[in-house]
Amino acid sequence: VRRKWRERAREHLDNLAIPPGSLGDLLDLAEQLAAVKQSLKPSVRKKTVVTMAGDHGVTGEGVSAFPREVTLQMVANFVAGGAAINVLAGVAGARVLVVDMGVAADLDNSIKEKILSCKVDYGTRNMAAGPAMTREQAVQSLETGIEIAGRLAGEGVELLATGDMGIGNTTPSSAILAAITGRSAREVTGRGTGVTGDDLENKIRVIQKALEVNNPDPKDPVDVLAKVGGFEIGGIAGLILGAAYHRVPVVVDGFISSAGALLAKSLAPASVDYMIAGHRSMESGHRYMLEELGLKPLLNLNLRLGEGTGAALAMNLVESAAQVINKMLTFEDAGVSRNTPGAPA
Amino acid sequence: VRRKWRERAREHLDNLAIPPGSLGDLLDLAEQLAAVKQSLKPSVRKKTVVTMAGDHGVTGEGVSAFPREVTLQMVANFVAGGAAINVLAGVAGARVLVVDMGVAADLDNSIKEKILSCKVDYGTRNMAAGPAMTREQAVQSLETGIEIAGRLAGEGVELLATGDMGIGNTTPSSAILAAITGRSAREVTGRGTGVTGDDLENKIRVIQKALEVNNPDPKDPVDVLAKVGGFEIGGIAGLILGAAYHRVPVVVDGFISSAGALLAKSLAPASVDYMIAGHRSMESGHRYMLEELGLKPLLNLNLRLGEGTGAALAMNLVESAAQVINKMLTFEDAGVSRNTPGAPA
Numbered sequence: 001v002r003r004k005w006r007e008r009a010r011e012h013l014d015n016l017a018i019p020p021g022s023l024g025d026l027l028d029l030a031e032q033l034a035a036v037k038q039s040l041k042p043s044v045r046k047k048t049v050v051t052m053a054g055d056h057g058v059t060g061e062g063v064s065a066f067p068r069e070v071t072l073q074m075v076a077n078f079v080a081g082g083a084a085i086n087v088l089a090g091v092a093g094a095r096v097l098v099v100d101m102g103v104a105a106d107l108d109n110s111i112k113e114k115i116l117s118c119k120v121d122y123g124t125r126n127m128a129a130g131p132a133m134t135r136e137q138a139v140q141s142l143e144t145g146i147e148i149a150g151r152l153a154g155e156g157v158e159l160l161a162t163g164d165m166g167i168g169n170t171t172p173s174s175a176i177l178a179a180i181t182g183r184s185a186r187e188v189t190g191r192g193t194g195v196t197g198d199d200l201e202n203k204i205r206v207i208q209k210a211l212e213v214n215n216p217d218p219k220d221p222v223d224v225l226a227k228v229g230g231f232e233i234g235g236i237a238g239l240i241l242g243a244a245y246h247r248v249p250v251v252v253d254g255f256i257s258s259a260g261a262l263l264a265k266s267l268a269p270a271s272v273d274y275m276i277a278g279h280r281s282m283e284s285g286h287r288y289m290l291e292e293l294g295l296k297p298l299l300n301l302n303l304r305l306g307e308g309t310g311a312a313l314a315m316n317l318v319e320s321a322a323q324v325i326n327k328m329l330t331f332e333d334a335g336v337s338r339n340t341p342g343a344p345a
Numbered sequence: 346v347r348r349k350w351r352e353r354a355r356e357h358l359d360n361l362a363i364p365p366g367s368l369g370d371l372l373d374l375a376e377q378l379a380a381v382k383q384s385l386k387p388s389v390r391k392k393t394v395v396t397m398a399g400d401h402g403v404t405g406e407g408v409s410a411f412p413r414e415v416t417l418q419m420v421a422n423f424v425a426g427g428a429a430i431n432v433l434a435g436v437a438g439a440r441v442l443v444v445d446m447g448v449a450a451d452l453d454n455s456i457k458e459k460i461l462s463c464k465v466d467y468g469t470r471n472m473a474a475g476p477a478m479t480r481e482q483a484v485q486s487l488e489t490g491i492e493i494a495g496r497l498a499g500e501g502v503e504l505l506a507t508g509d510m511g512i513g514n515t516t517p518s519s520a521i522l523a524a525i526t527g528r529s530a531r532e533v534t535g536r537g538t539g540v541t542g543d544d545l546e547n548k549i550r551v552i553q554k555a556l557e558v559n560n561p562d563p564k565d566p567v568d569v570l571a572k573v574g575g576f577e578i579g580g581i582a583g584l585i586l587g588a589a590y591h592r593v594p595v596v597v598d599g600f601i602s603s604a605g606a607l608l609a610k611s612l613a614p615a616s617v618d619y620m621i622a623g624h625r626s627m628e629s630g631h632r633y634m635l636e637e638l639g640l641k642p643l644l645n646l647n648l649r650l651g652e653g654t655g656a657a658l659a660m661n662l663v664e665s666a667a668q669v670i671n672k673m674l675t676f677e678d679a680g681v682s683r684n685t686p687g688a689p690a
Contacts, residue, residue: 016429017419017422017427017428018429018650019410019411019538019539019649019650020539022538022627022648022649022650023429023648023654024627024646024647024648024649025646025647025648026646026648026658065364065684066364066682066683066684067682069682070681070682073679073680073681073682074362074681076679077362077679077680077681080674080679082362082673082674082678082679083673083674083679084361084363084368084669084673086672087665087668087669087673088665088668088669090668090672091661091664091665091668092661193364193367193684194364194365282367282369298646299644301369301370301371301643301662302369302370303368303369303370303371304364304367304369305363305364305367305368309368313371313661313662313665316437316658316661317646317658319436320432320433320436320658323432323433323435323436324432324433327427327431327432327435328427328429328432329422329425329427329428333427334418334422334425334427334428335418335421335422336415336418336419336422337411337414337415337418338411339410339411339538339539
């Protein structure tokens with residue numbers, strides 16, 4: 001079925017009144033949207049960015065340049081509307097839904113009213129000393145994401161984007177990348193929010209240690225998530241799986257979101273057909289994640305913030321692709337002469 | 346003055362509640378907008394894409410895969426609203442202003458009512474046999490663009506984008522690039538709308554011949570425009586100069602628009618400060634133009650259509666950058682803890 005829709009979409013796109021293929025990646029994206037929505041008039045008008053927050057016991061090992069309480073402070077900033085994701089989602093015409101997947105503090109009621117509270121636990125445990133969470137908690141975080149996607153699809157959301165907030169969460173994301181691909185801790189580890197020099201060497205050692213202590217099974221993504229993951233990363237993986245199940249395209253943000261996408265792909269390889277890579281992050285290991293996912297990023301703006309910012313910026317390109325297939329005229333309809341291959345005028 | 350605004354903008358951006366620099370190229374763009382508008386609250390809300398159309402006598406040499414009448418047909422398609430630029434400008438919230446700079450036909454009144462008629466002549470002459478236009482016509486096309494920018498600035502337009510339509514116009518654009526940079530015809534020539542093999546070799550020979558026959562003076566951009574340019578390319582160069590004069594940032598589209606930008610830079614080097622490169626085109630010589638302009642493109646989506654499409658797609662990123670500096674909270678205002686460099690938590 002999906003192949004049929006791809007072919008029908010391509011046939012239509014090939015008839016648009018432009019030199020063949022001259023809208024480049026936008027045409028590939030339009031074809032993907034048509035296949036996902038099983039329609040030559042795919043709509044992505046109603047958009048939501050889901051920003052999942054969680055804390056990480058591994059911050060006790062000094063892997064981040066920011067203190068742990070910043071996760072909570074940023075959730076408050078999201079609710080106040082003053083963060084990058086609020087501003088960029090606003091430009092994209094998208095709603096921001098903040099989810100507490102595992103912030104290590106009780107949130108004020110004034111904040112709770114404006115977010116989804118799905119706390120699995122008060123932060124993960126230190127993965128350098130043992131599993132970050134139990135297998136039950138890993139399943140719970142995945143199921144939470146799946147359920148949220150289902151609820152949003154039920155509300156008519158036509159395009160999802162993933163986002164994250166969690167001080168320290170490039171560390172589990174790097175560990176997930178290493179566990180799934182077999183790459184070394186050094187290859188997968190980057191500067192995160194800005195660690196350099198000795199601190200970066202320490203971060204690499206911590207990730208190496210977490211992998212040795214836990215020995216996650218690369219064939220079992222739930223084991224990987226439980227041993228070296230995070231609650232918000234599990235939530236993101238679940239959100240992607242739920243989006244795919246409900247045939248909602250999902251724009252994957254940067255490094256942390258792509259760690260979730262790797263888990264989603266491991267659990268259900270076909271989910272990749274529903275993913276759109278929003279951008280290529282500055283975080284050095286992101287290129288390996290994109291390779292593993294087989295996705296080409298839409299943007300490359302040297303971002304390394306998370307929150308869903310790169311995905312939000314890319315949503316406008318997804319909207320553009322949808323409108324290209326919805327609204328542009330063909331050669332015939334526009335009364336434009338075709339080229340005559342091999343015999344230029 | 347401009348440097349002062351750049352410094353003030355950077356100081357503000359450095360205090361936003363994000364890891365330093367983590368919004369990457371968006372921060373550079375926000376800084377540029379602040380300097381151009383001389384304000385820490387730059388607005389780019391009111392947007393216009395100016396798509397300039399013109400015909401080219403050199404099409405008689407078989408340099409394009411499409412017949413010359415397509416220029417006129419596409420102007421009609423722009424007016425009907427069925428072209429890519431209509432759709433993409435719509436997503437960007439921008440108006441499309443079509444300008445007849447030199448289409449080789451009289452336009453129907455029904456079309457004329459909806460565009461600007463500034464026809465310099467009925468297409469250029471064949472530059473492989475002599476100058477494409479007179480020096481007076483070159484000056485006229487530049488002045489027309491300057492005047493249009495002034496009129497739009499007067500109407501309150503806050504962000505401009507350039508666009509082009511003209512069958513055969515990659516040929517003069519390549520010739521302008523060669524004339525200004527001294528690169529060979531082979532280096533600067535690409536496939537345009539889709540010429541390959543012998544046709545591509547012919548196109549290279551035609552460009553080589555136009556340069557030999559006319560010997561344009563690289564130090565005199567008006568001479569380059571007159572001998573190997575086009576009316577719409579002169580109009581684009583003028584539009585950029587006028588935008589700079591009125592301190593309106595201008596998103597430069599792909600290969601043809603960048604040929605106009607090269608002429609604008611030659612005439613007034615400071616105009617580059619007002620330019621934003623929308624994207625990197627698939628047309629092979631575009632990278633040399635971007636190098637010469639010293640601009641880093643926002644998008645790289647394998648586009649090669651023109652019309653202003655790449656610039657329109659990038660307008661949303663410019664809007665995003667403006668809103669980042671306008672609306673995001675600082676560490677202090679958001680109550681978020683700063684990092685402590687050299688001493689991670």
